[in-house]
Amino acid sequence: MAIAIKYNGPKPFTDHLYGSKLHWEIGDTREDVPEHIAIKLLRHPEFEDARKRKTEIKxxxxxxxxxxxxxxxxxxxxxxxxxxxxxxxxxxxxxxxxxxxxxxxxxxxxxxxxxxxx
Known part of the structure; x- marks a missing residue:
């Protein structure tokens, strides 16, 4: 299962820590992040679960x-x-x-x- 993850870091980021080699530019959302990688990335403050944003509709x-x-x-x-x-x-x-x-x-x-x- 893939999870949408948004990156809010100060500069572009490529994941070498967890081996996915996924790349984000500042403010990018990737919807193809494997769940086991997403769980690890979401521990870092630069990342947020983009699925939450869908529920924040005014x-x-x-x-x-x-x-x-x-x-x-x-x-x-x-x-x-x-x-x-x-x-x-x-x-x-x-x-x-x-x-x-x-x-x-x-x-x-x-x-x-x-x-x-x-």
């Missing part, structure tokens, strides 16, 4: 009917596991097991939120 940019269908903004980290499962079911129609680890529930809900924003 509500004003959406047509009115889509604005009305968006789930309310919430602090997912403050929710209990049961609340996360209920939120996912109510807003995305996804049935989650509240017995899962909270981090897995958070990841699943965020993934659903990203699918909804596209």
């Amino acid at each position: 509500v004003e940019e959406l047509p009115r009917e889509e604005q009305d269908n968006l789930p309310p903004l919430v602090n997912l980290e403050a929710m209990t596991k049961d609340q996360l499962a209920q939120y996912a079911h109510r807003n995305f129609g996804v049935v989650l097991d509240a017995g899962m680890k909270k981090s897995e529930l958070l990841d699943t809900v965020r993934l659903q939120m990203g699918k909804r924003a596209r």
